[in-house]
Amino acid sequence: MAILVCGGAGYIGPHTVHQLIEKGEDVIIVDNLQHGHRGALNPKAKFYEGDIRDYEVLDKIFTENKIEAVIHFCAYIEAGESVQKPLKYFNNNVYGMQVLLESMVKHKVDKIVFSSTAAVYGEPQKIPIEETDQTKPINPYGETKLMMEKIMHWVSRADGINYVSLRYFNAAGAIDDGSIGEDHHPETHLIPLILQVPLGKRDHITIFGDDYDTPDGTCIRDYIHVLDLADAHVLAVEYLRKGGKSDAFNLGSGKGFSVKEMIEAAKKVTGKDIKVEMGARRPGDPARLIASSDKARKVLGWNPKYTDVEVVIKTAWNWHQKHPNGYEA
Numbered sequence: 001m002a003i004l005v006c007g008g009a010g011y012i013g014p015h016t017v018h019q020l021i022e023k024g025e026d027v028i029i030v031d032n033l034q035h036g037h038r039g040a041l042n043p044k045a046k047f048y049e050g051d052i053r054d055y056e057v058l059d060k061i062f063t064e065n066k067i068e069a070v071i072h073f074c075a076y077i078e079a080g081e082s083v084q085k086p087l088k089y090f091n092n093n094v095y096g097m098q099v100l101l102e103s104m105v106k107h108k109v110d111k112i113v114f115s116s117t118a119a120v121y122g123e124p125q126k127i128p129i130e131e132t133d134q135t136k137p138i139n140p141y142g143e144t145k146l147m148m149e150k151i152m153h154w155v156s157r158a159d160g161i162n163y164v165s166l167r168y169f170n171a172a173g174a175i176d177d178g179s180i181g182e183d184h185h186p187e188t189h190l191i192p193l194i195l196q197v198p199l200g201k202r203d204h205i206t207i208f209g210d211d212y213d214t215p216d217g218t219c220i221r222d223y224i225h226v227l228d229l230a231d232a233h234v235l236a237v238e239y240l241r242k243g244g245k246s247d248a249f250n251l252g253s254g255k256g257f258s259v260k261e262m263i264e265a266a267k268k269v270t271g272k273d274i275k276v277e278m279g280a281r282r283p284g285d286p287a288r289l290i291a292s293s294d295k296a297r298k299v300l301g302w303n304p305k306y307t308d309v310e311v312v313i314k315t316a317w318n319w320h321q322k323h324p325n326g327y328e329a
Helices: 012-022 055-064 079-084 086-106 140-159 190-195 226-241 259-270 294-300 309-322
Strands: 002-006 026-031 046-049 067-072 111-117 162-168 170-172 205-208 223-225 247-251 276-279
Touching: 002 012, 012 026, 012 226, 026 055, 046 055, 055 086, 067 086, 067 226, 079 086, 079 140, 086 111, 086 140, 111 140, 111 226, 140 162, 162 226, 170 226, 170 309, 190 259, 190 309, 205 259, 223 226, 223 309, 226 247, 226 294, 247 294, 259 309
Parallel strands: 002 026, 002 067, 026 046, 067 111, 111 162, 162 247, 170 223, 205 276
Antiparallel strands: none
8 A cells, every 4th residue: 555645746745755665655646846846756656747636647546556545745835925826826725635635535545644834823822832722824825724624624524534734834954865855946935045145046134024022033933854744744644544533733843943043053054154134024924933742742652853953954054055956956
């Protein structure tokens, strides 16, 4: 029996594929390569180029392979773009989930692990954020992810598909050997943007607001190493195999680091100066986003290994040095 990884050529997907294969799993990948990269594909996994919104593509995959469980990474993820192009996000994210679940029901595949997000919470009411806190997204991206969770909930009740929804915060870093890593176009994540300065890709990093209610005035976020996230997906599959009930789990370090602290850490790791410029606040940026991951630790047995933020940045730096132009290098 195989595990189907939807979106296995992106960022978190390839790291999860690697961890699955390390554990001896048979892995199938489907990716339309719109945002994924051929260079990120694991040669030990069987690959189908296609879109999960295409019933024929999924029929072919489920017919030609014995699929036990699905891990779903196929979603657009840019919150800012989602405000400008909400229909794009609802079509890809929500409709994509609908087609995938319909195909799973048809082919009697009853386990799915879903890559969700902290964006389902919107503006946090308290810190750290817990799974029982209010879900009130402030952008279409978060709204689509929440809708995808709700669709799984109702399909679970109607058709017996069991799911785990993993709501994570800021994915960061890369596999230790630098063979796969983070390559977005355009790049919007903080750590790769910071590292573009010592790489010579940009002359400065902009801090958007330094007047927040935090110790140094800059936003605080919770950073989780991509391999720790990958391990959580593997554990979630095992949890479902053992008959675990459908549920949602936060994945975070429980510790927050400000933008200024991340820049200082990057200076230490790279040994280079990083020029900083101040910009205005961006609308919708909460001052603090920190997760409580107690539930994931207790129920899934999740135990993050990369707890030092400098180590996280070091793995990212290693990837970017080896691939200064991403997978095109």
